[in-house]
Each structure stands twice: as structure tokens, then as C-alpha cells.
Amino acid sequence: xxxxxxxxxxxxxxxxxxxxxxxxxxxxxxxxxxxxxxxxxxxxxxxxxxxxxxxxxxxxxxxxxxxxxxxxxxxxxxxxxxxxxxxxxxxxxxxxxxxxxxxxxxxxxxxxxxxxxxxxxxxxxxxxxxxxxxxxxxxxxxxxxxxxxxxxxxxxxxxxxxxxxxxxxxxxxxxxxxxxxxxxxxxxxxxxxxxxxxxxxxxxxxxxxxxxxxxxxxxxxxxxxxxxxxxxxxxxxxxxxxxxxxxxxxxxxxxxxxxxxxxxxxxxxxxxxxxxxxxxxxxxxxxxxxxxxxxxxxxxxxxxxxxxxxxxxxxxxxxxxxxxxxxxxxxxxx
Amino acid sequence: xxxxxxxxxxxxxxxxxxxxxxxxxxxxxxxxxxxxxxxxxxxxxxxxxxxxxxxxxxxxxxxxxxxxxxxxxxxxxxxxxxxxxxxxxxxxxxxxxxxxxxxxxxxxxxxxxxxxxxxxxxxxxxxxxxxxxxxxxxxxxxxxxxxxxxxxxxxxxxxxxxxxxxxxxxxxxxxxxxxxxxxxxxxxxxxxxxxxxxxxxxxxxxxxxxxxxxxxxxxxxxxxxxxxxxxxxxxxxxxxxx
Numbered sequence: 310x311x312x313x314x315x316x317x318x319x320x321x322x323x324x325x326x327x328x329x330x331x332x333x334x335x336x337x338x339x340x341x342x343x344x345x346x347x348x349x350x351x352x353x354x355x356x357x358x359x360x361x362x363x364x365x366x367x368x369x370x371x372x373x374x375x376x377x378x379x380x381x382x383x384x385x386x387x388x389x390x391x392x393x394x395x396x397x398x399x400x401x402x403x404x405x406x407x408x409x410x411x412x413x414x415x416x417x418x419x420x421x422x423x424x425x426x427x428x429x430x431x432x433x434x435x436x437x438x439x440x441x442x443x444x445x446x447x448x449x450x451x452x453x454x455x456x457x458x459x460x461x462x463x464x465x466x467x468x469x470x471x472x473x474x475x476x477x478x479x480x481x482x483x484x485x486x487x488x489x490x491x492x493x494x495x496x497x498x499x500x501x502x503x504x505x506x507x508x509x510x511x512x513x514x515x516x517x518x519x520x521x522x523x524x525x526x527x528x529x530x531x532x533x534x535x536x537x538x539x540x541x542x543x544x545x546x547x548x549x550x551x552x553x554x555x556x557x558x559x560x561x562x563x564x565x566x567x568x569x570x571x572x573x574x575x576x577x578x579x580x581x582x583x584x585x586x587x588x589x590x591x592x593x594x595x596x597x598x599x600x601x602x603x604x605x606x607x608x609x610x611x612x613x614x615x616x617x618x619x620x621x622x623x624x625x626x627x628x629x630x631x632x633x634x635x636x637x638x639x640x641x642x643x
Numbered sequence: 644x645x646x647x648x649x650x651x652x653x654x655x656x657x658x659x660x661x662x663x664x665x666x667x668x669x670x671x672x673x674x675x676x677x678x679x680x681x682x683x684x685x686x687x688x689x690x691x692x693x694x695x696x697x698x699x700x701x702x703x704x705x706x707x708x709x710x711x712x713x714x715x716x717x718x719x720x721x722x723x724x725x726x727x728x729x730x731x732x733x734x735x736x737x738x739x740x741x742x743x744x745x746x747x748x749x750x751x752x753x754x755x756x757x758x759x760x761x762x763x764x765x766x767x768x769x770x771x772x773x774x775x776x777x778x779x780x781x782x783x784x785x786x787x788x789x790x791x792x793x794x795x796x797x798x799x800x801x802x803x804x805x806x807x808x809x810x811x812x813x814x815x816x817x818x819x820x821x822x823x824x825x826x827x828x829x830x831x832x833x834x835x836x837x838x839x840x841x842x843x844x845x846x847x848x849x850x851x852x853x854x855x856x857x858x859x860x861x862x863x864x865x866x867x868x869x870x871x872x873x874x875x876x877x878x879x880x881x882x883x884x885x
């Protein structure tokens with residue numbers, strides 16, 4: 310099984326959930342920017358949630374399917390067609406051999422394919438590390454005429470394809486609702502847990518961080534977003550040494566414009582840490598484009614953990630429900 | 644050199660003062676800010692080793708730095724209280740010993756010319772000759788304090804004060820892989836092509852990072868590094884990789 314890249318889009322990479330465990334070697338975690346969209350797209354096609362999928366920034370991606378496949382798209386403001394016919398996002402769709410899927414527009418769209426993108430596992434992950442040029446598809450973004458290998462779909466994915474074929478439907482009637490579908494917006498509110506150097510902000514800067522709105526600048530990519538807004542300053546010079554950072558860490562470099570670290574971040578950083586965006590709100594950030602806006606609100610660690618545990622429990626429930634519906638012996642109808 | 648003892652784990656009765664700072668909701672940083680220098684580095688290595696060697700439930704990654712250890716965890720598998728308790732117990736078993744000097748890892752470097760475009764600037768800054776800068780840089784023994792910034796990028800301790808040089812006012816967009824540089828009081832080697840603001844004094848052909856190799860990084864925290872000057876290849880002759 311394979312698919313051909315007719316148009317690679319602005320930047321399309323192979324991603325899974327990244328390589329957390331090798332951070333002590335300075336190796337960036339990488340992986341899907343929007344972990345929720347990635348996992349839900351995999352869930353909808355019957356894949357393990359950490360299967361490798363494609364992540365396309367903006368749009369302009371066209372893929373020709375050499376063999377029949379089941380595909381799900383997830384992300385914000387997706388506009389896609391299958392040979393000209395609109396294709397719904399957040400649904401599993403059957404694609405026959407020879408057909409062309411075009412992603413016209415989106416923010417950071419996950420394209421999950423039953424069986425997953427079958428690139429080699431490198432250091433525990435199939436994710437592309439663009440900076441160090443390894444992992445994923447030859448360590449780089451997709452190019453025109455690339456022929457990507459697709460893995461053999463698992464039992465659940467195979468039963469979904471069988472059902473879609475038997476009832477002669479192109480799209481499954483299963484999807485996810487809130488809370489598995491994050492409330493994306495071009496003006497996101499990201500909740501943060503205060504960081505160690507937050508207390509060093511001047512009173513005016515702290516009020517601005519939580520009261521004003523910041524704009525995503527063009528200096529934004531998978532490593533992180535530089536955000537523009539009121540210039541923030543510290544009351545005292547912080548004597549910093551390099552220390553671990555994570556997805557969502559908000560750093561304040563000397564210029565006064567914060568940087569929010571994201572999937573391809575460095576493992577360590579030496580700038581003052583104002584706070585960390587909580588896990589359940591990272592998908593909202595991942596789907597912001599240059600020009601979009603973000604504002605910040607403080608939240609307690611207990612609240613953040615409660616929100617995360619509920620989201621994970623909901624996702625587990627959704628996965629179980631789908632597995633039951635397509636269990637061997639079940640007829641797949643609702 | 645101070646190093647963590649491998650024996651144990653048993654409680655040593657030594658108290659290493661530390662604080663635990665949440666880093667978002669899936670990571671925390673153990674800060675050993677009260678410790679300094681070699682003691683901090685050895686305790687950091689000791690704690691990281693203890694946590695990696697006997698990981699508690701829900702632990703996903705351990706990232707040692709200069710005087711912190713950052714722990715990434717899965718909040719659906721553990722609680723911050725359980726982790727703090729485990730970390731405190733692990734720290735109680737960290738004991739330091741004086742280790743005999745290690746054999747250095749040799750890094751052959753072509754200094755100056757196209758491989759070290761800032762060597763002249765560094766020499767001018769210190770009112771000396773490029774040859775004297777090379778002599779001072781190769782005379783040093785450097786200890787890997789941590790890996791970070793890029794895969795396999797070593798933060799090296801031990802740069803002579805006579806070589807401290809401010810970073811470039813405007814960082815380069817693409818520093819070639821293998822470049823050896825000086826940035827302030829640090830010296831280091833770029834494992835892959837990357838933007839960077841350090842003064843570049845030479846280049847090595849040794850691969851600092853190779854994802855197909857195990858371990859994938861040439862250097863590990865605690866390793867000692869020695870730079871050795873090698874002749875610049877003739878025009879047309881490649882600086883071939885090991």
C-alpha cells in the first residue's frame with residue numbers, strides 16, 4: 310500500500326507522538342503539534358492513537374491513493390475534496406484506488422490513514438525531526454512525487470473498511486463531539502500554570518500578560534511561536550542557567566516579546582520562564598496561524614490535572630465504544 | 644572530578660537541598676539551586692541516574708541540565724505528590740565520590756580559514772595571534788556539563804578566561820555541522836547545521852550525533868573533551884566524516 314504526493318503543500322511532515330524519552334541527549338521531542346487532532350484522526354480510522362500520520366501546515370496538499378484506504382482529517386477550518394467532491398473532516402472516509410485527496414486549506418491538519426505511515430522507527434518514533442534531518446520521511450518535509458508507504462491496517466481498521474464497503478458508504482457515521490473536538494478559534498484563550506520567573510515581571514507586565522491579547526507573528530513554526538503584544542519586562546535581571554523546558558513553556562527573551570515553545574522545541578532553554586500552557590489547551594495554540602490572537606489565563610496545577618484526566622478518560626471511552634461497535638461478530642451498525 | 648557513586652541505593656543521611664517546580668501539568672523541574680559547580684553537576688547526574696535506573700510509575704523522561712533535573716510524567720499514571728516523594732527518596736541515596744580523571748574524547752579540529760571564519764576576530768579581541776588562540780583552546784580539558792539545544796550538543800565547562808569572547812551581534816542563519824565555537828564563557832560543537840551566534844574558530848569531522856548509532860550522541864554528561872589541531876585539507880580535498 311502506498312500513496313503518491315502530487316502536491317506537497319506548504320509543509321507536510323510525518324509525525325506521531327514524538328520521542329519524549331531521548332530528551333536527555335538534546336534530541337527534540339517533535340511529534341504532532343495538535344496531539345488531540347492526531348489521536349482523534351487515528352481513532353476514527355481504527356489505528357492505534359500513536360500511529361504515524363501526515364501533518365500539513367495551511368494547505369495545498371494533494372495525495373493520490375494507489376490502493377483503497379480509510380482516511381480521517383482533523384484540525385481547524387479544514388477544506389478538503391476527493392476528486393472535487395467536498396470531504397468532511399472529523400470522519401473516517403473510504404478512498405478508492407486512483408482517487409485524489411486535496412487539502413485546499415486548513416491550519417495544521419492531521420491526515421490519518423488506516424495502517425499508519427509505515428516509515429522506520431528512529432529512536433523510538435516515526436516523527437520527522439526537521440532541524441536534525443532524521444526520522445519521518447527521510448528526515449524532511451514531503452516533496453512532489455514522493456511515494457509514501459502505508460502500513461497494513463489492523464483488525465479494527467480492516468473491519469471499518471469492510472463495513473463502509475458493505476453498506477456502500479464513503480464516510481462513516483461515527484465521529485467525536487466535544488470534549489474530544491477542541492474548541493478551536495482564531496482568538497484562543499490558553500490557560501497557563503505560572504512559571505518560576507513570573508513573579509519577576511513588573512506589575513504592569515504581569516497585568517498585560519493576563520489582561521492583553523497577543524498576536525501570533527510570522528516568526529512562528531513547529532519549534533514555537535513568537536507572539537507580539539505589550540512588551541514585557543522583568544523587575545530584576547534573572548541570572549539563568551539552561552534547564553529543561555516543555556511544550557507550552559512561555560519564555561521571555563531580552564527583546565520583551567515572549568516565545569511559546571511547541572513540538573519541535575529545544576529540550577532545554579535559558580530564558581526566564583513565565584508559565585506553561587496546560588496540555589488540554591495546547592491543541593488550540595497548535596491551530597493558530599500568523600495573525601491569529603491568543604490571551605492567557607492562570608490556572609492551578611490541580612485544575613490542569615483534572616482537565617487532562619477527564620480528556621484522557623473521554624478519549625478512552627470513545628475508543629472503547631468504537632472498538633465495541635466493530636467488535637468481531639458485531640455488524641457495525643449503531 | 645566529583646561523580647555520583649554507583650553503589651546503593653541506600654539512604655546516605657546527606658541532605659541535598661532542592662525545590663520542585665511544576666513545569667506545566669506534565670513535567671516538573673527539580674532545582675538544586677543551592678548547590679554549585681562540580682557538586683551540583685555530580686548530584687544532577689546522580690539523581691538523573693537514580694530516576695532512570697528505577698523509574699517510578701508514570702515517569703516518561705528525565706532531562707538533566709546544569710543544576711536542575713526535569714522530569715516529564717503522565718498525570719493519568721501518577722500524581723505530583725507521589726513523584727515528589729520518589730524524587731526526595733532518590734536524592735537521599737545520592738552519594739558523591741572523587742573519580743580519577745577520565746581519558747579525554749579527542750576532537751580533531753581544523754582551526755581557522757574557511758572552517759573557522761571568526762578565529763581572526765577572536766585573536767584580535769584578545770590582542771593576540773590565531774596561533775595563540777589555537778594553542779590555548781587545545782590546551783584545555785573540557786567537561787560535558789549537559790546535552791541540550793541540539794541533538795548531542797555538549798555544554799562544555801572549562802574554557803580559559805583568556806578565550807571568553809562575546810557572541811556575534813547578528814547570529815548566522817546556518818552554522819555548518821561540526822563547527823567549533825566560542826560563545827561568552829562557553830565553547831561547544833554544533834552537531835548539525837543550525838542558526839547560531841557563536842564565534843566559529845574551527846570545524847571537526849567527527850559526528851556528534853548519529854541517530855543510527857547507539858548511543859546516538861558521541862558525548863555524554865561527565866565526559867572529558869580535548870581538542871586537537873589537525874591540518875586544513877588542501878583545496879578540493881574534503882573534510883571527510885568519520
